Amino acid sequence: MYAGAPMKWVPETIAYDETFDRSATARPHYRPLVATLESFTLAEIDRRERLQKLALVDQGITFTVYGEKDGIERIFPFDFVPRIIPAREWERIEAGLIQRVRALNLFIDDVYQDQRCLKDGIIPPELVLSRREYKRELLHVTPPRQIYTHVVGTDIIRNDKGEYLVLEDNCRCPSGVSYVLENRNLLHRVFPEFFTRYPVRPVREYPRLLLDTLLWAAPRASENPVAVVLTPGIHNSAYFEHSFLAREMGAYLVEGRDLIVEDSYVYMRTTGGRQRVDVIYRRVDEEFLDPLAFRRDSMLGVPGLVNVYREGNVAIANALGAGVADDKAVYAYMPALIKYYLDEEPLLGQVPTYVGLRKDDFAYMRDNLSKLVVKTTGDSGGYNMLMGPFATRKEIEAYLAQMKRAPGGYIGQPLIELSSHPTYVDGRFEPRRIDLRPFILYGETIRVLPGGLTRVALRQGSYVVNSSQGGGSKDTWVLAARGA
Amino acid sequence: MLSRVADAVYWMGRYLERSENITRLLLVTEDFSTETQGLAEQVAQSAWKDLLAVFPSAQVAPPTSAFAPMSQAYLVGFFLDPGNQYSVHYSLRKARENARSVREALTVEAFLTINETFRTLDAHSRRGLTDPTALRDALSATQKGLFATIGAIAHTFGRDESWLFLKLGESLERAYRTALVLRAKLPALGGSEPRADVALYYTQWRTLLRALGSLENYRRAYGARLEPDLVVPFLLFDPHSPRSLRYGAEAVKDYLQRLAGEPGPALRLMGRLHAELSYHDGGAAAGAEQVAFLDRVVDTLSQAHDALGVQYFAT
Numbered sequence: 001m002y003a004g005a006p007m008k009w010v011p012e013t014i015a016y017d018e019t020f021d022r023s024a025t026a027r028p029h030y031r032p033l034v035a036t037l038e039s040f041t042l043a044e045i046d047r048r049e050r051l052q053k054l055a056l057v058d059q060g061i062t063f064t065v066y067g068e069k070d071g072i073e074r075i076f077p078f079d080f081v082p083r084i085i086p087a088r089e090w091e092r093i094e095a096g097l098i099q100r101v102r103a104l105n106l107f108i109d110d111v112y113q114d115q116r117c118l119k120d121g122i123i124p125p126e127l128v129l130s131r132r133e134y135k136r137e138l139l140h141v142t143p144p145r146q147i148y149t150h151v152v153g154t155d156i157i158r159n160d161k162g163e164y165l166v167l168e169d170n171c172r173c174p175s176g177v178s179y180v181l182e183n184r185n186l187l188h189r190v191f192p193e194f195f196t197r198y199p200v201r202p203v204r205e206y207p208r209l210l211l212d213t214l215l216w217a218a219p220r221a222s223e224n225p226v227a228v229v230l231t232p233g234i235h236n237s238a239y240f241e242h243s244f245l246a247r248e249m250g251a252y253l254v255e256g257r258d259l260i261v262e263d264s265y266v267y268m269r270t271t272g273g274r275q276r277v278d279v280i281y282r283r284v285d286e287e288f289l290d291p292l293a294f295r296r297d298s299m300l301g302v303p304g305l306v307n308v309y310r311e312g313n314v315a316i317a318n319a320l321g322a323g324v325a326d327d328k329a330v331y332a333y334m335p336a337l338i339k340y341y342l343d344e345e346p347l348l349g350q351v352p353t354y355v356g357l358r359k360d361d362f363a364y365m366r367d368n369l370s371k372l373v374v375k376t377t378g379d380s381g382g383y384n385m386l387m388g389p390f391a392t393r394k395e396i397e398a399y400l401a402q403m404k405r406a407p408g409g410y411i412g413q414p415l416i417e418l419s420s421h422p423t424y425v426d427g428r429f430e431p432r433r434i435d436l437r438p439f440i441l442y443g444e445t446i447r448v449l450p451g452g453l454t455r456v457a458l459r460q461g462s463y464v465v466n467s468s469q470g471g472g473s474k475d476t477w478v479l480a481a482r483g484a
Numbered sequence: 485m486l487s488r489v490a491d492a493v494y495w496m497g498r499y500l501e502r503s504e505n506i507t508r509l510l511l512v513t514e515d516f517s518t519e520t521q522g523l524a525e526q527v528a529q530s531a532w533k534d535l536l537a538v539f540p541s542a543q544v545a546p547p548t549s550a551f552a553p554m555s556q557a558y559l560v561g562f563f564l565d566p567g568n569q570y571s572v573h574y575s576l577r578k579a580r581e582n583a584r585s586v587r588e589a590l591t592v593e594a595f596l597t598i599n600e601t602f603r604t605l606d607a608h609s610r611r612g613l614t615d616p617t618a619l620r621d622a623l624s625a626t627q628k629g630l631f632a633t634i635g636a637i638a639h640t641f642g643r644d645e646s647w648l649f650l651k652l653g654e655s656l657e658r659a660y661r662t663a664l665v666l667r668a669k670l671p672a673l674g675g676s677e678p679r680a681d682v683a684l685y686y687t688q689w690r691t692l693l694r695a696l697g698s699l700e701n702y703r704r705a706y707g708a709r710l711e712p713d714l715v716v717p718f719l720l721f722d723p724h725s726p727r728s729l730r731y732g733a734e735a736v737k738d739y740l741q742r743l744a745g746e747p748g749p750a751l752r753l754m755g756r757l758h759a760e761l762s763y764h765d766g767g768a769a770a771g772a773e774q775v776a777f778l779d780r781v782v783d784t785l786s787q788a789h790d791a792l793g794v795q796y797f798a799t
Contacts, residue, residue, distance in 0.1 A: 058600055234585045247588040258486050269487045271645060271796045272744055 015417040016162040017431060018083060029086045029479065032197040037081075039193075042427065049424060052080060052190040077472030078183055079423045080191055083434060083454040084198070087481040093156065093164055093438065094448045096348030099338060101152050101440045104171060104325045106341040108148040111324055112138055122340050123333045127357055127408070131377075133286075133323030137293065141310050143319040144217050150281075150317035151210070152440040153177075153453075156348070158419035165416065166334075166350040167435065171326040172318055173283050176453040176473075177206060177439050178241035181248075183475040184451075199480040201450040206439070207248035210281075213443035214251075217315040218278040225278035228252040228268065230259070232284050232300045242283050256284070261304030266314045279315045280305075286320060328377045328411045329355050356403065356410035365403070365412040369396045372412040374403070387463065389415050418463055421474070423456055433457045435465050436476065450478040485589070485645045491797040492586040493646050497653025499579035500598070504630045505661050506572045509535060509695055510562055511623055514555040516691045521554050524684060530672070531691070532558050537668040538661060539570030552616070559619045563626075564609040572626060573609050576602050591640040594633065601629030645743065652739040652792070659732030660785045662696055666719060666729075667778040669695075674712060674774065686710050693719075701725045716769045721761060729781060730761035736788065743796070750791035757784050 019030045026034045037045075056075040085093070110117050111128055118125040128134055153174025155167040184203055187194065211227065218225030231242035233255050246253035258268050259277065267274040282289060288298040293306035308314045324330065332353040338346045354361035354372070365372060374386040386399045403410050420431035438452035454474040455465035465471040513535060517528040535558065544561030565571045580602045583595055608622045641647045669692055689710045693699040696719060705722070706714050722728040737754040741747075768777035 057603070058596060243587045252486060253489075253586075253588040254486060255488065258488055269799045271485055271487055271490045271649075271799070273799065 014160060015431070015433065016158055016160050016419040018158075018419050018421045018434070020422075029084050033082070033084065033194060036193050036197070037429075045424070046427065048190050049080065052078065052186055055186060055189065076179060077458060078179075078186060079432075079456055079458075079472050079474050080187060081422050081424060081429070082187060082194060082475040082477050083421055083436075084477045084479065087479050089164070090450065090478045092347065094450075096164075096166075096346070097152075097154055097438060097440050097448050098446045099342065099344060099347050100154065100166065100169070100334070101149055101442055101446055103334070103338040103341050104152065104169060105147065105149045105442060107330075107337050108171075108319070108322055108325050109142075109146055110341075112321060113140065113142070117337065117340060120340070122336055123330065124357060127327075127329050127333075127355075128324055130408075131324060131327060133321065133327065135321040137306075138310070138321045142312075143309075144219050144312070144315045147217055147442050148319040148322045149325070150213050150217060150319075150442050152318075152442070153437045154440065156436045156438065157351075157416055160417040162419065163349060166348050167416075168328070168331065169326045169334075170437075171322045172286065174437070174439065175238045175241055175283070176437055176455075177449070178244040179473050180439070180449070180451055180453050180476065181206060182244075183473060187475045198477060199482070200477045201480050203449055203451040206449050207245060209441050209443075209447060209449070210245065211249040211251065213441045214249075214279045214281055214315075214317055216443040217317055219312055219315055220278060226252075226276065227279040227281060228254045228259075228277050230254055230256070230280050230282045230284050232256075232288070236283075238283065245281075251281075256298075256300045256302050259302040259305070261302060261308055264308055264311050264313055266302065266305060266308050277314065279317065281317050286323060289316075289320070328353075328375055329357060329408075332411065351413045351416055354412040356407040356412070361412070362403075362407045362410075365410070366400065369400060369412075371414065373415050374399065374410055374412045377409050377411060387415070415463070418457075418465075421454075421456065423458070423472075423474075425458065425460075430460070432460075433463055433465065434474070451476045485649075487797050487799045489586045489589050490645065490649045491793075492582040493589060493649045494653040494792075494797075496579050496582040496586075497650035498657040499575045499582065499653075500630065500633065501654040501657040502570075502661070503572050503575040503579060504627065504634070505658070506539065506562055506570065506575065507623055507627045507630065508697060509538070509665075510559060510572075511620070511627070512691060512694045514559060514620065515694075516687065517555045518553060519687065520684065524681070525554075527684065527688070528554055534665075534668040535562065538664045544568075552614075556614065556616055556619070559616070559623070560614060563619065563623060564605075564613060566609060572623075573605060576605060576626075576630075589646045591636070593636040593640045597629065597633040597636045601626065601633055604629065648739050648743055649796075652736065652743075655732055655735035655739060656785060656789060658727065659729060659736060660782065660789075662719070662727055662729055662732060663778055663781045663785065665692075665696060667775070667782065670716065670778070671775060674716070674770070689715055696727045698725050698727050713770070716774075717766065720769055721764055723762075730758070733758040733761050733781075736785075740792065745795075748791060748795040750788045750795060753784055753788045753791065757781065 019034070020026055053075070056078065107117065111134070117123055118128060149171050151174060153170040153176065155170070156164050157167050158164055180203055214227040215225055218227070229242055229246040229251055231239060231253055233239065236242070243253055252268065254268055260267050260269060260274070266277045266280070268277055284300050287295045288300045290301045290303060290305040291298045292303045306320065309316055309320060331350070332355045334350060335346045338344060354365050356362045356365065365374065369386070370388045370391070372388045374388065376384050386396070388396065391399070418433040418435060421434045422429045423432040425432070434454050434456045436452050436454050439449045441447050454476040455471045456474055457463060457465045457470070458472045459470050462470070513531050516531050520528045532554065539562070544557045561568055561571065563572050566573050566577070568574055580598050583590055583598050587595055605626050613619055613622060637650065673688055673692065689712065690699060693702050693715060698719065702715065702718050705718065718725065719728055721730045723730060725731055733754060737751065737758045740751040740754060767773055
């Protein structure tokens with residue numbers, strides 16, 4: 001906790017604190033917020049926090065936790081202390097993200113067309129071609145306008161020097177954007193005082209931008225294309241978001257059983273008969289999209305959908321096969337790929353990564369496991385990883401045995417001291433680790449939503465911010481440039 | 485609109501209406517049974533039994549104490565029991581589940597009110613409320629919550645297909661339950677003449693009107709006189725009272741008509757039923773024909789329900 005609690009703030013962690021410097025002085029862009037917070041009594045802050053929790057339940061802003069029998073609808077904990085990003089910092093992040101998404105898209109296009117990057121030895125072919133996310137049957141299939149990554153969520157962290165580093169790209173169906181919008185609404189209601197002294201850039205535009213992005217991808221752009229959101233259904237953990245986005249865009253929210261393929265087109269079953277669908281914003285895992293092409297046991301998909309896609313009669317966002325790009329091992333090659341495709345230096349740094357596939361890297365990983373964070377390339381959501389510095393000797397040995405069976409399936413990274421941020425926990429302000437997931441839309445141009453999801457590890461000392469692992473979220477403010 | 489969504493919205497309309505219906509019947513029957521329990525226990529008992537004919541539930545639990553009023557077990561069973569598929573709790577939960585599964589087709593205001601109303605009710609159910617006065621309070625609060633929900637829907641929904649399917653479910657459920665209430669109550673009531681206990685006799689007719697939310701509308705039409713040969717035609721044929729059978733059949737017919745597409749079997753059934761109720765000669769209102777007529781109304785409405793499912797939901 002911050003020493004001399006509750007209202008005195010001296011960060012005690014070695015991490016970079018977003019709000020206070022080492023001498024416990026608020027950084028300039030946090031000063032008005034700290035002053036506002038200090039004007040409240042603790043009782044008043046408590047009252048506001050209760051108000052906020054109630055609002056979440058009343059509005060049904062919930063996510064579903066798998067494997068829990070009771071009360072499957074849970075609220076995603078929200079922390080009311082906003083994370084603030086000054087205009088100048090954001091400009092650099094934004095430019096870096098646009099560059100990165102351009103390169104990611106060119107990479108995917110290359111993988112499914114000429115495979116130049118493999119022939120030129122930029123990235124080992126086996127690393128790309130052996131992955132489950134690589135869809136051989138889509139070779140030489142070009143999606144409308146050659147866009148693969150319509151929506152990208154890139155996770156960014158700050159190291160102990162405060163540098164922004166990319167941790168991971170999500171090119172399939174990144175989720176969380178509904179919380180970005182709802183967190184802002186909530187903070188408006190609970191702490192309107194916060195907003196009086198900051199030029200906070202609005203995030204409300206997102207659904208309109210998303211709809212534009214989807215319609216831009218439509219195969220028959222001129223004739224009032226129909227876009228739908230495809231959800232696995234009400235039991236999916238992100239169902240609230242699917243429904244939220246459909247509602248905000250005024251688009252149909254469909255399940256697999258609502259769609260049917262006939263004569264190389266996709267239709268939905270409506271009360272007035274069948275209606276053609278042009279763009280599918282899929283929030284269903286690729287493997288479940290079409291039982292005829294991928295997993296046969298899928299009940300969530302649409303038989304024949306992939307064929308319609310190959311014929312170019314329906315757009316799918318994100319494109320099928322886009323998952324090759326967000327692999328944790330491909331990540332290690334991103335700086336090289338950016339140089340290769342764009343002839344530019346990467347604007348955003350990233351975390352040094354050891355790839356199990358490379359012999360030398362694996363040897364280093366084997367000898368230094370107690371210093372590394374090791375992840376499997378196939379998993380996400382913080383599952384199946386080894387936090388070397390916190391693991392027991394036994395755990396490390398067991399993990400190593402597992403690694404030796406498939407070295408190519410692992411990557412290792414040094415532990416990054418994620419930046420910390422004041423967070424209201426049990427009636428006190430305490431430093432907790434955070435990350436940032438901005439959302440990037442690839443339509444007529446590439447646009448970055450000014451904001452993003454700041455996730456916070458609510459457990460003391462924890463580095464894991466995933467909602468499935470006890471994480472919460474914060475409102476994220478990007479400030480407008482003064483006088484602009 | 486999507487067939488699946490239309491189906492869910494239709495059922496949301498039915499369950500909302502059902503919740504309000506059960507709530508009102510419970511409040512009215514509780515009132516009646518408290519008033520008559522000491523005077524004529526049999527009459528009070530059969531008022532509750534009639535409820536089982538309208539909402540064919542499993543047996544309700546026995547009262548918790550020897551001094552508990554007769555109504556207590558019924559109130560708990562029909563209001564808070566999550567396992568009784570004709571309880572308010574069950575119906576409102578279903579309405580909310582349907583709403584939640586098609587949230588994108590609703591307005592925020594409608595969802596918020598239904599969510600809040602259910603959560604309050606659910607809290608009562610979890611606490612295991614049994615005190616009769618607390619039950620009454622909670623029932624009244626639920627009724628208010630339901631009215632707020634219905635109001636939010638009326639004030640915020642676009643008059644598109646979602647609206648039409650929701651109102652279709654609501655009006656069909658209403659007409660159907662009205663017919664069942666009449667079918668359960670009229671034979672016993674109509675057969676009896678004002679006996680020694682004239683006050684009780686009229687209390688029963690007044691209760692019937694209240695049970696169907698029609699007492700005040702009736703008084704506006706006929707004043708305070710409660711004559712059976714006025715009350716029965718009013719509940720069957722009145723063109724303006726929102727819970728008369730004629731009004732109900734007309735509403736169902738109208739919503740079906742406004743839905744796009746070819747007129748289907750459901751519309752034909754409802755058109756004929758409405759015509760019959762509009763151009764009646766009074767014969768169906770009394771005597772031996774009454775029961776057969778009400779049976780036919782119930783049957784027609786359930787056929788219409790099946791037919792519209794085939795036409796719109798199973799595409």
